[in-house]
Amino acid sequence: MSLQKIYELIDSKKQSYIERLHKAVSIPSVSADASLRPKVVEMADFIVSEFEKLGAKMEKRDIGSHVMNGVEVPLPPIVLGQYGNDPAKKTVLIYNHYDVQPAKKSDGWDSEPFELVVDEKDRMLGRGVTDDKGPLMGWIANLEAYKEAGVDFPVNLLMCFEGMEEYGSEGLDDLIVAEANRYFKKADCVCISDTYWLGTRKPVLTYGLRGVSYFNVTVEGPSADLHSGVFGGTVHEPMTDLIAVMASLVKPDGTILVPGIVDEVAPLTKDEDKLYDNIDYSMDDLKQAVGGEINVYDSPKDTLQHRWRYPTLSLHGIQGAFSESGAKTVIPAKVTGKFSIRTVPNMTAEHINKCVKEHVEKVFASLNSKNRVSVECLHSGSWWISSPFHWHYTIGAKAVKTVYGVEPDLVREGGSIPITLTFETALNKNVLLLSMGRGDDGAHSINEKLDVENYVNGIKLFATYVDELSKSELK
Amino acid sequence: MSLQKIYELIDSKKQSYIERLHKAVSIPSVSADASLRPKVVEMADFIVSEFEKLGAKMEKRDIGSHVMNGVEVPLPPIVLGQYGNDPAKKTVLIYNHYDVQPAKKSDGWDSEPFELVVDEKDRMLGRGVTDDKGPLMGWIANLEAYKEAGVDFPVNLLMCFEGMEEYGSEGLDDLIVAEANRYFKKADCVCISDTYWLGTRKPVLTYGLRGVSYFNVTVEGPSADLHSGVFGGTVHEPMTDLIAVMASLVKPDGTILVPGIVDEVAPLTKDEDKLYDNIDYSMDDLKQAVGGEINVYDSPKDTLQHRWRYPTLSLHGIQGAFSESGAKTVIPAKVTGKFSIRTVPNMTAEHINKCVKEHVEKVFASLNSKNRVSVECLHSGSWWISSPFHWHYTIGAKAVKTVYGVEPDLVREGGSIPITLTFETALNKNVLLLSMGRGDDGAHSINEKLDVENYVNGIKLFATYVDELSKSELK
Structure with a gap:
């Protein structure tokens, strides 16, 4: 009453x-x-x-x-x-x-x-x-x-x-x-x-x-930005190295390529799977929300599970490179790639950091570049x-x-x-x-x-x- | 007098x-x-x-x-x-x-x-x-x-x-x-x-x-920037696609990976090669100029030939992605990768454009992404x-x-x-x-x-x- x-x-x-x-x-x-x-x-x-x-x-x-x-x-x-x-x-x-x-x-x-x-x-x-x-x-x-x-x-x-x-x-x-x-x-x-x-x-x-671990990968070499006409192709260019490293992190279908990252992910149980059965969500909802038909998965269940209970890795951008309109022919001296991993039970920040660091350093070593790489976890918040x-x-x-x-x-x-x-x-x-x-x-x-x-x-x-x-x- | x-x-x-x-x-x-x-x-x-x-x-x-x-x-x-x-x-x-x-x-x-x-x-x-x-x-x-x-x-x-x-x-x-x-x-x-x-x-x-041909490669999909926590990994992310495309253009040692690009490069003759023999240039000059030991080639001759008479490809940056310090967890809706090719005799802008366009579209198609790609030559000046x-x-x-x-x-x-x-x-x-x-x-x-x-x-x-x-x- x-x-x-x-x-x-x-x-x-x-x-x-x-x-x-x-x-x-x-x-x-x-x-x-x-x-x-x-x-x-x-x-x-x-x-x-x-x-x-x-x-x-x-x-x-x-x-x-x-x-x-x-x-x-x-x-x-x-x-x-x-x-x-x-x-x-x-x-x-x-x-x-x-x-x-x-x-x-x-x-x-x-x-x-x-x-x-x-x-x-x-x-x-x-x-x-x-x-x-x-x-x-x-x-x-x-x-x-x-x-x-x-x-x-x-x-x-x-x-x-x-x-x-x-x-x-x-x-x-x-x-x-x-x-x-x-x-x-x-x-x-x-x-x-x-x-x-x-x-x-x-x-x-x-x-x-989900939790989030946010990373900076920095590649640096020259002491200042260089002119690509003068030095392009004759020095190891930090952008070329960084792009190769960033491309090694995730596949276009969202699959995370960093070895070991998914090891700690809790397996999906049947009971948990059932929780997704009757949720009011459609592929059209996703399409409306993102403004286009760019879904990776075909079913609402797969989509929601990858949104909520699997980790994902997104590339956000690069600091230090040319980022405006127009046509600047610069070789940036120091570039920082930014990406984050959304984390789920039972992933731990320590393991994620270790896997990312090892992977980035291994990939960078395989490039045989004379530049220097460093990896930094900017912050990590738990799931x-x-x-x-x-x-x-x-x-x-x-x-x-x-x-x-x-x-x-x-x-x-x-x-x-x-x-x-x-x-x-x-x-x-x-x-x-x-x-x-x-x-x-x-x-x-x-x-x-x-x-x-x-x-x-x-x-x-x-x-x-x-x-x-x-x-x-x-x- | x-x-x-x-x-x-x-x-x-x-x-x-x-x-x-x-x-x-x-x-x-x-x-x-x-x-x-x-x-x-x-x-x-x-x-x-x-x-x-x-x-x-x-x-x-x-x-x-x-x-x-x-x-x-x-x-x-x-x-x-x-x-x-x-x-x-x-x-x-x-x-x-x-x-x-x-x-x-x-x-x-x-x-x-x-x-x-x-x-x-x-x-x-x-x-x-x-x-x-x-x-x-x-x-x-x-x-x-x-x-x-x-x-x-x-x-x-x-x-x-x-x-x-x-x-x-x-x-x-x-x-x-x-x-x-x-x-x-x-x-x-x-x-x-x-x-x-x-x-x-x-x-x-x-x-x-050298001449220069400057390219924009644009990948777009969502109608606006998305939150990576909400949509990361469940939609095709333009940055992931673009980074894959950019990584397919050039190797960290400067080798251009775009098929056909070097086809028009004039072969090095013995007479031309001799012109490089007595030029006052040392590896230390390069080191001083770039502020670090990041040379790709070990001799002044190879270095100068790649600076002057071979084409090179440099990645300059990305427009539309996150480019500041800090940790923004954005999925940019539309990103434009910027790169340029320095051109030499007898390369032609038409052939370069054709090779770049075909290569980018082929690589993009292999990604099976639902985003869209476009290639634009911003300007080309001849050697x-x-x-x-x-x-x-x-x-x-x-x-x-x-x-x-x-x-x-x-x-x-x-x-x-x-x-x-x-x-x-x-x-x-x-x-x-x-x-x-x-x-x-x-x-x-x-x-x-x-x-x-x-x-x-x-x-x-x-x-x-x-x-x-x-x-x-x-x-």
């Missing part, structure tokens, strides 16, 4: 929720742009103020500074919060981030990225609407709805909001570890809303993420996997069923959210990834959007999730 | 020649920077004014405008000039360019690039000192020296100076062809000073240049070769011997000056490449320099060259 009342209230307040998100979007909290750092801090203040109005106890943790392009810049604070402290209630820790990806209208946006507009399809357009300001405003709306409906909030809430997610989550790992048995001590579980539906039709629960049958997921599924009338698809993501594993490991509690937006929202892309429908239903989902959590016997 | 008088006068006026070059360098006539186009025009005016002071008839030819980065920009004029019109004298057409490469102190210059300084080694540092303002000021000094010495200038001079050499020589080909039988009609030969000694010790005459035994070269050699006391090395260049061939073909006259600067001058590089000694001796060389030309019986 009380949930129904809250749903009605949420429906009636839709416009005010859009206005709050409008305000959040209008603060360009771009963490990758040092000149906008004050705006990231302004966004932290906005969140603190909104939660405090509802009676939450908030604090901003100063986590020092970092160096960007040679300049020391203060890090935005990590916002911690507590709402309710009743020993009789369960306690959930929620995580969101309040920074966003860069955006300029000239990138190809149809509207000003930092001014939320609602289009004729009832979609809110603006940087951060779905990643991750929509879900964050959704939690504020959830608290507000209970309060305005006169219904006691059914759980205690702990909060952790960061402003550096789009730029490497600097400082967050340390804070989580330090606060695991202090600020976060009473958490019974963790809920992260920073993922999306697989497609556009069906809600999901996400129980797995994460939970059980979709854990009680926390059962609760999540119930909440989805209540709001949407369907069982959610149990999915994994091909991308990586390293902080998920940190929460799980440091707190030793289950983490649920509860999505608000759809698979076509275009986080990180131009014309990022969040359907008003998903925003409103997402708020209802959060309201239902805490209600289900309070009624749960399991721990 | 009169030459000796001129030499003495040149020595005595050294400081004023440096000052004139200082003034020329201070005008940042960077043709590649649209915002500096007025400075290129200012440089044209400066040249016109200097030659007019000496009594030359000068004119500025308006050759219209061109489009740079989407903006229409007026082209700098081509400066034509005439000095003397005596039917009893021979007539030489000289060509130089008055524009320069871009330069910023922050690129790593030790001094302001547009302020000439003379260092403790008696080298003039500044953008354009050797390429090509030094030689151009050298011709002004040559005329001035004859005049001040009271010696009649021994030949008629025709002049053609362009302001777009560093940006594709737009409009010059057309003008040369149009004026071949008009303004340039009386030319008996052409002298271009826009090359350098091979090394640092010995003057040269340059009798050959050029003259006979080092032509009377014009004999005159040049005599002039060198008189000034430097040594026979010049007969060399070719690995680089390309397409306009050389245009002059030769349109006018049907011999072209002599007469160098002023040394091989380590660093044209196009930071800290571009011209030794004061080369500047002064270069002026004497020009003075001697016109004297020898006037005494020549041959035509």
Whole structure:
């Protein structure tokens, strides 16, 4: 009965929720742009103020500074919060981030990225609407709805909001570890809303993420860039060597050529294979998402398994080579090839690093070049996997069923959210990834959007999730 | 006797020649920077004014405008000039360019690039000192020296100076062809000073240049950049395809892998081979020039033959891929690989284009990718070769011997000056490449320099060259 009342209230307040998100979007909290750092801090203040109005106890943790392009810049604070402290209630820790990806209208946006507009399809357009300001405003709306409906909030809430997610989550790992048995001590579980539906039709629960190991391979020889007319073909050219090395990493059909990499990949069991049988995903969904018929596999199952539970290797680019339009006849002196490997259970960063280093050095040696090669792992974040049958997921599924009338698809993501594993490991509690937006929202892309429908239903989902959590016997 | 008088006068006026070059360098006539186009025009005016002071008839030819980065920009004029019109004298057409490469102190210059300084080694540092303002000021000094010495200038001079050499020589080909039988009609030969000694010790005459064909290979598939976590390995990635194609073009030892490319290369004759025997060039010269021991060949002869008379293929870079520092996990939607082939007698652009296109398409087909590939030849300029035994070269050699006391090395260049061939073909006259600067001058590089000694001796060389030309019986 009380949930129904809250749903009605949420429906009636839709416009005010859009206005709050409008305000959040209008603060360009771009963490990758040092000149906008004050705006990231302004966004932290906005969140603190909104939660405090509802009676939450908030604090901003100063986590020092970092160096960007040679300049020391203060890090935005990590916002911690507590709402309710009743020993009789369960306690959930929620995580969101309040920074966003860069955006300029000239990138190809149809509207000003930092001014939320609602289009004729009832979609809110603006940087951060779905990643991750929509879900964050959704939690504020959830608290507000209970309060305005006169219904006691059914759980205690702990909060952790960061402003550096789009730029490497600097400082967050340390804070989580330090606060695991202090600020976060009473958490019974963790809920992260920073993922999306697989497609556009069906809600999901996400129980797995791939990890990522990012590599630089650098080949250098001459002391400065050379003129290809004068020296071309008479010296060992770093680009020629690097291209040969990069070509030795992966086949055009996606097969990873680095020996040993797949040795640690967990075999696919029949039970696991079955999980892929009824997922609402079609080859047409892939085609729509990528804008072309460029699929490597012919079935949704093969496609999703290679997205979620097999490793892949992508070549991203080359630093130091000519990269503009036109026709520069340069022999670059030092070039760095960039590639990453998406990792899955039970791969380990150590083994991956070893395999990559050995392979690159072996291939380079076979070139008989007089240049020098070096391999560097820029960063590695581990894969994460939970059980979709854990009680926390059962609760999540119930909440989805209540709001949407369907069982959610149990999915994994091909991308990586390293902080998920940190929460799980440091707190030793289950983490649920509860999505608000759809698979076509275009986080990180131009014309990022969040359907008003998903925003409103997402708020209802959060309201239902805490209600289900309070009624749960399991721990 | 009169030459000796001129030499003495040149020595005595050294400081004023440096000052004139200082003034020329201070005008940042960077043709590649649209915002500096007025400075290129200012440089044209400066040249016109200097030659007019000496009594030359000068004119500025308006050759219209061109489009740079989407903006229409007026082209700098081509400066034509005439000095003397005596039917009893021979007539030489000289060509130089008055524009320069871009330069910023922050690129790593030790001094302001547009302020000439003379260092403790008696080298003039500044953008354009050797390429090509030094030689151009050298011709002004040559005329001035004859005049001040009271010696009649021994030949008629025709002049053609362009302001777009560093940006594709737009409009010059057309003008040369149009004026071949008009303004340039009386030319008996052409002298271009826009090359350098091979090394640092010995003057040269340059009798050959390689051509260049520049290619873009584009692979595209998705309609926009994709996230490698979400789509990596499940779609055909343009970068993976492109890297495979680029790796199929050239071996790390410089061997070109495109079938058919070398079919048209003229066989090395014994006589030609002998020309390489006594050239003053060592493996240490190469090492010094490139800043490392990265030579492909072990002998100076093999090195020079691959620089001058064999084709080479260099990979320059990739447009559209990630090219910065850091770790962006992007699958670029459209990537363009850039490479060029340096061409030699008797290769033809048509055959090269055909071979490259066929090879790229065949390799791409073998990848079984669903992406699309396209090949484009951005530009092709032909190789050029003259006979080092032509009377014009004999005159040049005599002039060198008189000034430097040594026979010049007969060399070719690995680089390309397409306009050389245009002059030769349109006018049907011999072209002599007469160098002023040394091989380590660093044209196009930071800290571009011209030794004061080369500047002064270069002026004497020009003075001697016109004297020898006037005494020549041959035509």
